[in-house]
Amino acid sequence: MWRFIISRFLQAFVVLFCILTITFFLTALAPGNPFQEDKAIPKHILAKMDAYWGRDQPLIVQYGKQMANFARLDFGPSFGNKGFTVNEVIGMAFPVSFMIGFAGLFIALAIGIPLGVLSAVKRNTGVDYSLMSLALIGICLPTFVIGPLLSIAAIKLGWLPALGWEVPWLNWFLPGLTLGLFYGAYFARLTRAGMLETLSQDYIRTARSKGVSETRVVLFHALKGGLVPVVGFIGPAVAALIGGSFVMESVFQLPGLGTHFIRAVTNRDTPLLLGCVATFGLLILITNLLSDILLAWLNPRHQSASDS
Numbered sequence: 001m002w003r004f005i006i007s008r009f010l011q012a013f014v015v016l017f018c019i020l021t022i023t024f025f026l027t028a029l030a031p032g033n034p035f036q037e038d039k040a041i042p043k044h045i046l047a048k049m050d051a052y053w054g055r056d057q058p059l060i061v062q063y064g065k066q067m068a069n070f071a072r073l074d075f076g077p078s079f080g081n082k083g084f085t086v087n088e089v090i091g092m093a094f095p096v097s098f099m100i101g102f103a104g105l106f107i108a109l110a111i112g113i114p115l116g117v118l119s120a121v122k123r124n125t126g127v128d129y130s131l132m133s134l135a136l137i138g139i140c141l142p143t144f145v146i147g148p149l150l151s152i153a154a155i156k157l158g159w160l161p162a163l164g165w166e167v168p169w170l171n172w173f174l175p176g177l178t179l180g181l182f183y184g185a186y187f188a189r190l191t192r193a194g195m196l197e198t199l200s201q202d203y204i205r206t207a208r209s210k211g212v213s214e215t216r217v218v219l220f221h222a223l224k225g226g227l228v229p230v231v232g233f234i235g236p237a238v239a240a241l242i243g244g245s246f247v248m249e250s251v252f253q254l255p256g257l258g259t260h261f262i263r264a265v266t267n268r269d270t271p272l273l274l275g276c277v278a279t280f281g282l283l284i285l286i287t288n289l290l291s292d293i294l295l296a297w298l299n300p301r302h303q304s305a306s307d308s
Helices: 003-027 043-052 059-071 086-121 126-140 144-156 171-200 202-209 214-226 228-251 259-265 270-298 300-307
Strands: none
Touching: 003 059, 003 270, 043 059, 059 270, 086 126, 086 171, 086 214, 086 228, 086 259, 086 270, 126 171, 144 228, 171 214, 171 228, 202 214, 202 259, 214 228, 228 270, 259 270
């Protein structure tokens, strides 16, 4: 197991290094200047600002400094947020994106797994058809449609704050629910498929022949194997949830990392852009690593195949 974890960790480090490298050079080669404002600034002033921030140095030197900053987990000051370092901007925005993304993941698992198990147990019945039809509708409705609908409903009913982050312990619910409903539909279908495959195994038939109750067969014998497809999808789902939170932050006007990421791209704020990419990349890679470890525990054949 330790060999498996170390291997995955090293692979994650290489992937993150490549992502940061590609992001840096794409940003550096893009046209424009991060200090250029709406009003025209004389070229000699821009040249002095570039010299002050080290942007007049060779590209490879700038790249080396940025990678050294990443190694120290210190990305320096932000070009577009005067008076703030990148670490400070990320420190203020990360809790918003984290709460939205993982609230969505928690809601998706809480909805999808029970419905998928129930659908598998009631296979080819009205319950099964109804639940899978709802799951299909959930998959077909994108988050940028569900989000505004929930926001309008919240405004009409007045039960929950629809926009902003003034009440954090309430403002996370609607964007988290939007993401949770969408990905919960995927989890429901994956859980159903995994449970149906597991329930057809010989050891399940053996347990039933010994008189084990159906509830115990489902919860204590079949559920572990039935969750293998779900666990395998959690890593990519987190990446998609993070990407989806960009949209949710725009829809619900939230001050999260997605908002700062878009502004950093627009303003060519390279330090902040690299900081956001590194944060999202680390989060996704750590989640994928945990997903692989859990998948290896649930299905040892996955670990053996990966090692080979």
